[in-house]
Amino acid sequence: MSKAKNNIPRAAIHVGAPSKSFSAAEGYEPERRGWDENTYRLKNQDTNNHYDFSRKHLNFEINSRGEIVPLGSNPVPLHERLQKRLDELKFKPYMDKNNPLGISDNSPNCTVGIIVSGDHDVLTRLAFGDQEVDFTLQQSNAHVVLKQGIKDWALDTYRWACDRWGSENIIGFDVHLDETTPHIQIQTIPVAKTKARGRASAKYVHKDDKSKVISHKEWKKLPEEIRSNFVKTEVERREKECVSYARVWGEDKYAVGKTYYQMHTDYYNEVGHKYGLERGDDIAMLPGEEQRERVHKSKAVLEAERQAKDAIARNQMENERLEGQKEKMAGEVQDIKKQKESLEEQNDKLAGEIQNKEYRKEKLEGNISQLENYAAALDIKEEGLIVPTLKTDPLVKDAWDAIKEELGKPIPAFGQKEWREERRKAIKGILTNMQTALMQAKDVQKQDILKLGKALYNKAMQNVRAIIEQNKQLQKENGRLTEENDVLRKRIASMDENAITRLRDKKDAEIKELQERLGKAESEAIRSGNKAYSEHQKAESAESQVREMLDIPEIKEIWEGIQQKKEAFSKQIDKCIEEGIAAIRDYADGKDNDFQPKQGNAVAWGIIAEAFKYGLDSTDEKQRRMATGYLLEKVSWTGIASEFKRDLTAARTRQLCDAMTVTKDLMANLLLSAGGRSGISTGGGGSNGELTNWDGTKKKTGWGI
Template identity: 30%
Template sequence: MTTDRKQAMHVEAGKSFSTAEADENERRWNEEKIGRKNLDLTNHYDKTRMKLNFEIGPDGKIHPLGYQEKPLEVRLQERLDALGWKPFKSDSKIQPNCCAKFIFGGNHDRTLEMAFGNQTVSLEKNADNSHLHRCEEIEHWAKDVYDWCVRRYGQENVVGFQVHLDESSPHIHALIVPVGVRLKSGRECVMWSAKFGKDRFEYGKILKDMHTSLYEDVGSKYGLERGDSIDGRNVQHLNKREYIRKLTKEAKQAEKAVKGLQSMMRHLESKIFSYSRQLEEAGKELVSGRITLDRYEAQNADIQKLIAEYQAKLEDKADKLNEKEQELERLTNDAIKVHSVLQPFRNYKVDFTSPQITEKVPLFGTDKWVERQNRYIAKQFTEIIRKIESLYKSDAVRQVDAAQRNVLADYGEFYRLKRENQTLSEINQELESELNTLLGQLAVPSIRNMIFAVADALIGGQPVPISSGGGGNSDSDLRWDGRRSDDEDEAYRRRCLLHASRIVKSERNGYRRRR
């Protein structure tokens, strides 16, 4: 049984590039950081193989990973500044794409073979692989991928190109700035559409071309087959509206988590700043002679320890924030993609044998012989055409079924929304009636005073000053459940006023009946 040895290429649009992402790509971590990372069961960073990681620099040569003085995110910003890139306002929810984040890889066994040859590699956590050395084939492969990127995007726009050999499968991270030329000015600028298309249809075509080009230029040299391009998630089997609601809910949760993490990071940064100020003050006191050197050193050690603890927490929150931001972007993109139901037709490969003449040409009666051969060949071609026709008809049926399901889902959603609209209209009419009643009551001074007295009592949690005991008697239809845990002050006061109006109205109606 043969195993597919496919190349792999994933590209993700980036609206920003964080320090945490840069540190991970360049492995700017200490041992404590690596240990915290590996606490996540999905992570597998082998400290004994990290020395084998490498990157290809702007000179096109192989260097140790993280050899450049300027961190990756700084180099990216410098390239963006050189191109005059201007993001939207910081509070805008929509930001332009400024970079493309590539990951290149391939079949697990084949990439390990390129990296380590016949050496024994243990992929268990905390395994000792310090005996391994890096093979030249992985360097040649990385260099060819780098050259492919340079040809497509320009050497100056390949900001980072890191090769990781310390995880489960060897792979490459490439950070690239997409650059195009403005039609009016003729100047170069950051332009996602110039390299990846104006919409998802153009992007799909470009992505297919990229897979093919990468295979022809690189993959075929290393025994890697052309990768499968994916135009989007196949969600036909799900109810469209339910899927959209699910994505929306998950996106709101991710957005809430992002805001929470940002708030925690601001708090940690303020703590670090505060302790840094304390260090400065302690230094001034030492210089002025107000404290001794021993006391200063003790204070300095305590504060430095606190700063280190808060810095570790800050890094952890930054990593989590980066993950949540990526999750939020993925969910947003999925919600956009799911609105499209139709999938592209598959490309079928139909194996057939070219028709061949199987009889010798007779000396006599060649006309009948030619006619017989033509019928035979025509029959074979007809069978092939019918087979292809059947395959594409099945695909067409699939397209129609998907469209019909989508239409039915839309009709179902339309009627559901219609029912909800009717319910909301009824609720609105009830609220409008209550508002009119309240305004009418407030127009009468005696009733107005009574309503305010009841509302003040409810707000203060006191017994309601009404003879019928509408605020809490067991026989009352207007039971009061007090303040809820999610009530804001203003909302709670409005609810008290409205309930007071109902109590007064009920009391007056009861008084009329007793008369």
């Protein structure tokens, strides 16, 4: 179900066309009665169907007591429940005088189907919560568990429907969760209360005694003087229920429209607003374009529009892809040009770096030779570090001052010899002390010179080792850069101007080819759109021509007669199919070894009717076998426990199909009947086909066509 404008989730109610009845097969669909995995697969062959067998277990229905039970729990099929309720209401349809088994076209409509749904996201969240559900039919959903929210929504909708149409008039309330969007299918009978026909009866009550009540006839028999003692009272006619679509839904289309409008409003007020579903849009308030979009279209027109849209979408995607390839190739060309320029820049840069490395190498080699000489020169020993002179001036000056002080002492007149001896000893002591001081100063100077020499030697050797290691690293780097330079020179040499030109020409050719393909795709899209528009115009023209022809009374009368006969023929086809199914089931329930003549005749006509219904050629053996398969799929095997009996029944049916001889004349007669210009008869007479019994013997069949 679609969302309305502004993406507001809304409820949706679809009221189907009223009908006079429906077949058993049509009643089996909403209840999924007898549906197995093969049935789901066959149904999904129609692209408009999306039945999911793995979600079948989630379906449920609400019975007449308002209880939620699994779908199909009611043992009475839907079409039988319809007939039972109509019998309770004493409803008798008008029968067709030309077809005693068919209902007349002017018979009142007695049943209406209603589908209640809404926004996909809201309803799936109510039904499945946060569970992962695959709606593409690619994965199984057997693990999905039903949530309480969808049950509450269904119960509220059921109570709303009961208040509106009466619980006894709702013969089916089925909730389907095995399709794309959860929805409810309601089958109702339009029942209204009316007054009983005839005149209202009159009663006479005594004035004094109210218990005395007499009829009009009794009152007339009384004498005149007694009559005045009674008072006449009118008794209202009793109400009764009757089937009436017009009284429930409306006398004309305007009244029906008002009923629909009020129904949507009531549903929103009572149910929809509880679950976040807004009221549906009023079509009369929509723009003209959107109104036309919502008009029912035939499947042929829808399929043509869908194919045109798909073709346009595919062409647009192809155009986008080609444009992307074109841009990608243009980008690749630009990238190659940039790569070439980058490589040339790198080559120039590396050439400069190589020159710098060569210069640094030469400089380092010179430094290394100097350092080696310097290291050899610094390789000195301790005895070579002797200072030739010392700074002895302070020591000598002190000694000289002391000597002068001794010599400055006065010479005595007597004892000069002793005085000279004392002076000599004193001067000798001064000189001895000066010598000792000089030797100590020399030792200190020697130690300092040795320490300085060792420090200079160690530092020089460390610098030499570091410079030698750096030189080795520079030599390695120089070798690597030389190799890279050689590689780049080779690559640049290989990327000559001719190679660039050839690459550019190649890319230009590819771009031109893509542009041509793009032009063809655009032309194809335009042709597809024109074709779809032309088909749409033809369909509208044909529809308008049909409407104009139907305005002519004679043609309209002929057309209505043909449609009536077609409908009668369709009902006869359905009857043949039902009788064929019943005959197959009777054989399966019985103990006969083969079909009885009457059963065989019914089965044969059922096969032909099934082939005609599916558009198959029953004169062709293969297509007739397909029709037989479709017929067998509709047979309910409930109650037949023996698998052998089921297989035997199917085998006998296929043998009967193989033995049939359907002539072209018979099919021509059927086609005339379908066109409303002939009748169909299932009488006997004709060819006797030869069949094979289960034991291999031959026997004659009694059916004829």
